Amino acid sequence: MSGMMGATELRFPAMELLLGNALMFTTPLNALAETCEADNSFFNMPLLLSVALVGATVGGLVARQRKGELQRVNEQLRQINAALRRQAKIESYAPTLSYAPSGRIPESEVIIDPRKHELISRLKAGKNFLRNQEPQKASTEFKVALELAQSLKDSIEEKKAARGLGASLQRQGQYRDAIKYHSMVLAISEREGEDSGNTEAYGAIADCYTELGDLESAGKFYDNYIARLEKD
Numbered sequence: 286m287s288g289m290m291g292a293t294e295l296r297f298p299a300m301e302l303l304l305g306n307a308l309m310f311t312t313p314l315n316a317l318a319e320t321c322e323a324d325n326s327f328f329n330m331p332l333l334l335s336v337a338l339v340g341a342t343v344g345g346l347v348a349r350q351r352k353g354e355l356q357r358v359n360e361q362l363r364q365i366n367a368a369l370r371r372q373a374k375i376e377s378y379a380p381t382l383s384y385a386p387s388g389r390i391p392e393s394e395v396i397i398d399p400r401k402h403e404l405i406s407r408l409k410a411g412k413n414f415l416r417n418q419e420p421q422k423a424s425t426e427f428k429v430a431l432e433l434a435q436s437l438k439d440s441i442e443e444k445k446a447a448r449g450l451g452a453s454l455q456r457q458g459q460y461r462d463a464i465k466y467h468s469m470v471l472a473i474s475e476r477e478g479e480d481s482g483n484t485e486a487y488g489a490i491a492d493c494y495t496e497l498g499d500l501e502s503a504g505k506f507y508d509n510y511i512a513r514l515e516k517d
């Protein structure tokens with residue numbers, strides 16, 4: 286009996302020693318492996334986190350580009366304001382519709398063609414509606430005037446009607462349509478070889494693009510507007 290108890294006492298301490306050694310060797314190794322593991326490794330990042338980081342980077346680049354465009358437009362507007370102050374010539378959206386090459390027959394003279402008479406009446410009505418803050422009615426008058434001017438092949442009145450129509454649409458917030466008619470003023474100038482009204486057209490187009498948030502296009506037309514102001 287005493288022999289068996291002795292053998293048992295020897296066997297259990299040996300088992301305890303083996304278990305203790307096993308825990309001693311395995312636990313530190315696992316702990317070391319956990320501490321050395323690269324938790325912040327890019328390759329172990331969750332997919333959504335990686336996408337979020339890329340999106341943030343792209344968004345930052347776009348924001349910086351947008352900031353640059355805004356700064357450029359602000360600088361252009363300061364130049365425009367300075368040029369207008371020098372000339373004491375601040376333009377409004379409502380066009381004067383009075384430009385014409387020298388030597389043009391005054392509108393007060395007798396108008397034989399009844400269509401011409403209606404054309405002049407429509408232009409005047411549209412101008413009055415704009416002055417009275419009624420752009421929708423103004424656009425109706427200018428549209429009819431434009432059609433009449435084109436049928437009469439009267440480039441001067443065509444340009445006035447296009448300018449007035451662009452201004453009335455711009456007042457209504459229809460910026461893309463307004464750009465179309467302001468651009469028509471530039472096209473008529475190029476076609477006829479004279480540039481009356483171009484300065485205002487460049488400025489109006491730039492304003493429309495600004496309202497649409499297209500600052501890059503706005504900047505290009507503000508450049509043309511500034512150049513014309515300095516030239517004029």
